[in-house]
Amino acid sequence: MRSTGSRQQFDTLVRPWRYRLYGVAQRQAPSQEMAEDWTQETLLRAWRDFDQLDDHVAAYAWLLRILNRVVADDYRRDGRRQQLAPVLTTGDAVLNGYPCSAPGPFDQVLKNQSDAQVMAAVHALPDSFRQVILLRDFEELSYQDIAQILDLAPGTVMSRLSRARRLLAKRLIKANPSALATSHTKYTSVNPHE
């Protein structure tokens, strides 16, 4: 049995991160109930394995690492299949239909969409893409920290993030109400066989 001091130390280190930890769980989970389950499970595992925390400065990264395992375990138990992560190049026709010199058409696409719509698009990304987007663009962690949390090489974090943002941008463009009409006009006007 651990001492009261150990419990106090755990509370001091972990409590400040509860809010953000729940935020990460909530942005990944399909329901609020599941986000709460994941958060609770993460904190219970953290308490169980508190002796293994060497670097107290990196407590949040340690918690995110546990959360990542909790989510992976849950998906494995449910037999959920991994979604394929497509690779888009910078030459993609849809992306290039929306030039992005700010303020430009792509900037306008993002402004047209509510936070909920953008979050829905993030949520629909393949798991491997969504994880890096959440940890970088929402949690603002360094590539090094993300690599440790997800057990990846920093270079893999970078390539996944590049591809994830490209795919997210394309989906947001396609979800934009005016996107279909604009892209249709564009494709019909540059038919080389006419």
Next chain:
Amino acid sequence: MSDLKNTNTHEWSDLHAEIQDWLAGYADGELDEHHTALVEAHLAGCKTCQHDVERQRILSERLQMIPTPGLSADFDGRLDIALANAPAGGKRPSGRRRMTNLKRWLSSLRPSVVIGSGGWAVALVLAAVLLMPSVTPDNINRIPMVSDVLNDYQRVALEELPIQAGSSEVSPPLPWANSRVLATWMTRVGGRACPGVRHTPGQQPSVPSG
């Protein structure tokens, strides 16, 4: 000259493909000096990659503007209780979690899977009811192949095998030294009835000379 041009185009294409995976790192300022210089040299001549860097910056800024979802006081209190009751280094109670998993599992079942599984289950039960009585241990002697063989064996033993006669009724045609008669019976040789004799091996029959 043309080969040199093709080679250069090919190398540029490879570099273009590789650098696309570094653009997030460049946009986020996470590349080291060497890779930053490589990317900047490429960007100077590649419009689509320039746009991609700008797109990544705009998108990242937009995502950072989305507020973090709040943690309710009720859930915060439940976390406190769960942690207070959790033994250090041991298993924790997870009743609610198990119920949640069961609910999720039930709700994740697809109607087509349920109907398909149900159909197969009914078919298997019917097959078992129809087939099982004939292979239960009590009826094992009724298996056609075994009973047929037993009947054939008994019929052949009774009707077709030669009837054995006592050793006293038929005497061997010739006396064999050190041999012993095991069985005698009547058979037919060339249409004529004659006795058969089975005996243990012994010496050559003693045939009287002259």
